[in-house]
Amino acid sequence: MKIDNSLPLEYSTEENSLKILGFWIFLGAEIMLFATLFATYFTLENRTGSGPTGAEIFQITPVLFETILLLTSSFTVGLGIHAMRIGKQKAMISFFSITLLLGLAFLGVEIFEFVTYVHEGAGIQTSAFTSALLTTLGTHGAHVTLGFFWGLFIILQIKKRGLTPQTTNKAFIFSLYWHFLDVVWIFIFSFIYLKGMM
């Protein structure tokens, strides 16, 4: 394994830079995945059948909480990567832990939001609109859940093995994933919630 010391640790081997490029391409595929979900949502947005419309069920308070939690977590994962670059393992683990806790809190609020929708008579089977809404939100939520476990495993590995070319590479790729989920959320916030509430 040749290590190029002129590059940051996460890029330092050939395998590492392959993995980072591969992950960027994967994110391209993820963009198509969410684009399809958004296209479906926009097609079915006003087809509410006998169920409620977006304006009737969307509430700004939980959505704002979710937005603040997820945006902050994206900031802290950035701080974590910065700490990793300057070799501060403890600080990095702390920032990653904060990130995951914020992600968990986001999921808590989202589950509360889903329960509220179901109580208000907007389950996944109610209408085409609710099917598309809950599938889109659910897909994003499932990504965050997966990210939580992924991040947890990376923290455990860094605790055990320290900052090596392998662990830093994983952490960096995880940060790309986490930022991407944030970008998707910004679209959900703007084009599903804000647009729906207008």
Add this chain to the structure above:
Amino acid sequence: MDFFDRFAVPHPSFAIYASMAAIGLTIIAVIAGLTYFKKWGYLWREWLTTVDHKRIGIMYLLSALLMLFRGGVDAIMMRAQLAVPDNTLLDAQHYNEIFTTHGIVMILFMAMPFIMFFMNFVVPLQIGARDVAFPRLNALSFWLFFMGAMLFNISFVVGGSPDAGWTSYFPLAGTEFSASVGNNYYMIAIQIAGIGTLMTGINFITTILKMRAPGMTLMKMPMFTWSALIANVIIVFAFPVLAVLLAMGTLDRQFGTNFFAMDNGGMDMLWANIFWVWGHPEVYILILPAFGIYSEVISTFARRNLYGYTSMVGSMVIISLLSFLVWAHHFFTMGQGAFTNSIFSITTMAIAVPTGVKIFNWLLTLRKGKIVFTTPMLYSMLFIPLFTLGGVTGVMLAMSAADYQYHNTMFLVAHFHNVIIPGVVYAMLAGLHYYWPKMFGFMLNERIGKWTAWLLSIGFVLAFMPMYISGLDGQARRMYTYSESAGFGPMNMVSFVGAAIMAIGFVLIVYNIYYSTRYESRDISNDPWDARTLEWATHTPVPEYNFAILPDVRTNEAYWDAKKNGHVLFKGEFEKIHMPNNSGIPFIMSCIFFVWGFSFIFSLWIPVILTTIGIFACMALRSFEQDHGRYISVKEIEETETNLRGA
């Protein structure tokens, strides 16, 4: 008993029970054979756990050939049913299942793995790399594809096959009109195989962008590698669309959502639209690598460099962009209005331009060439006129006003077979003959090969040209029979004869493999075709590490330069080579995926939960595992190289 009733076939017939028995006997024979010859360990070590791109490629090839015969049997049954009016060989339900599975098997489980075989086997060799970027992911891609294909194939003996066409349009594919689990098989099996394909796409883009030999800039890549790169870019952008579509179909069928429902605001045309947003690029995923193979074959056997390299690359890029902008031409008659239809009409016809450029480039490559008529070249020469015919009828279909006459008739069936068989299947067969010596160290018999090519072409013309005529006369596709007074009888009889001739052609391919394995000379050079690109510069059989020294590349025909212009390909000394370790995780994880898919299809939720945990456990295991690969020492390389040179 209620529990087991769900696994019964809804419309049993003698043919289905016979296949059930045949599948059972084959499985017993395989297990008995492996045990008797004590090959379980060999199978596990050398194949099931392999991460070598060449072996994975060969496994793709075997799967593709297997599926070719599964889809071929469907085809011959359909033609037999339609050969005479009012035939009762198959009932309507059975016919529906057969045309559905024929389409899916041929496109997704035959043509796709055939393409994957070429990409896996050829691309790393052509760019002078030692493996793909992510060898273990590559193994996972293959096994997911394989499990998806197997899951789909058991449908006709366990629970019933999908019967709503390979396009599976809603509301027909919904639970209201298709109550059996058949369409659950469609959603889940294709989903599993599709995940594998998406990962292949990511893997090969990374490989081609990052792992080319020193000196090989993008515009010095061989044409097949270019076509593979572009096909993989299309895969990465098209397959997530399919994943979402199938997930929504699953939700509608098994969880009562309303995406494509007829009430509660659902929209059935949403399925058709999203399906073709994936489906149309999909056909270019198949045809572009096929074009790549023709480019290699034609320039090799015309003994000339490829005419118009830059325009070849440019037209593929344009085709890939346009492929995402034409989807509505599949349903001109469904009422989008004249304006929308006109736009899609124009984008569709525009695709004919870059495709035409490619045809002319091949013709101009032949001009003043010293043409050698080998079997691969014969397929390529048959491809050009036959494919052009299919392309022209495609432009006819692209005219939205005229399409009201052609839509859903046998004319359409004739058109897409006319582009897929001479376009894709001939390329696969040309490539099979072309790369066979590199894979196995002997050639396929040329005489049988040429007979096959002619038989297939005569059969093809007889089978599909009559469909153009009966289609224009109004014979609808997917119609399981017709009355004598319709007058379609003679045309369909000719089609049946043609299909039977093609079947003989396909059996001859198997015979050729058998014959050549027994009788063809093993004494061939590394470069039996006098070819031009890097895959022929290494030994036959290809050593595990592909190239002992990475080649130094100056032009897009590096090996030709080395042979004719004295360019030195391999400079320097041997160094130890880093290789990845084998791993059982991809295979085991895909087996769990198989059980997951099966349980999901039959809504057995407890096994679904358990296998989901199993899948994530495999991923976690991989995350915590430390695997730095292994090194092949200089001494081992020297020994291998001496042995191969001596042989």
